[in-house]
Amino acid sequence: MGFVRLVALKMSIKIFLIMIFCLLVSIQCNAEAKMEERNTNLTHTAYDELASKGFPSGLLPNSVAKYFFNKSSGDFSVHLNGRCDIILPPDNYPASFSKTVRGKLTEGYIQELSGIRVKAFFKWWSITGIRSKGEKLVFEVGMVTAEYPSVNFDESPDCGGSSHSSA
Incomplete structure (x- = not known):
């Protein structure tokens, strides 16, 4: 034993x-x-990640402090230095970025977007998605869409409304 x-x-x-x-x-x-x-x-910067998926870097303001990107799922979060108010070209719509912007980034499509609002028709609307269609960007606000030339977003805006090169 x-x-x-x-x-x-x-x-x-x-x-x-x-x-x-x-x-x-x-x-x-x-x-x-x-x-x-x-x-x-x-x-890599958040701007590089956007470019790698077919988007101009000017979709984000120049106040990005840090970001996280999951390459396998596409989930991302971008952390700004604080809330950021800008004017969106070409129609000069006021827009506001929360301190944190989240979503899912895939080739040509940003979906499940939260943290970006635009003021139109006297009301604030959340931008829920952005599609890249060649030389155009299609912004989704729920079921409604608006299409703009992507060159309007080649430069990252400063918080407060003016543009700044994202280089």
């Missing part, structure tokens, strides 16, 4: 050591993945 307990103890120790080894490998892989994600965020 003592021999069986000794064998069982040795097997338990081996299993325990294997589990510890697997845990350490898993922790190392997670640390490397997080480091890679941080490096990506350091080398």
Whole structure:
């Protein structure tokens, strides 16, 4: 009976050591993945992410403090230095960005958008999506859409209304 307990103890120790080894490998892989994600965020800007999906950088004001982008799902959040009020070209509609803008960015489409409002017809409306259609951008406000030339959004606006190059 003592021999069986000794064998069982040795097997338990081996299993325990294997589990510890697997845990350490898993922790190392997670640390490397997080480091890679941080490096990506350091080398790419929110404006670069927009451009990579076919959008002009001027869709965001120049006050981006940080952003997060999940490459597999397309989910993003952009954090500004604070709330940002601008004038949207070409019709000079007042617009307001919340401190945080969220949505889902895929090739040619920003959907599930929150954090951007525009004032039209004496009322504030939330922009819920933006589509890129060649030289045009289609802004979605619920079921209603408005189409504008994308060149109107080549420069990132300053908070307060004027334009600033996004370079």
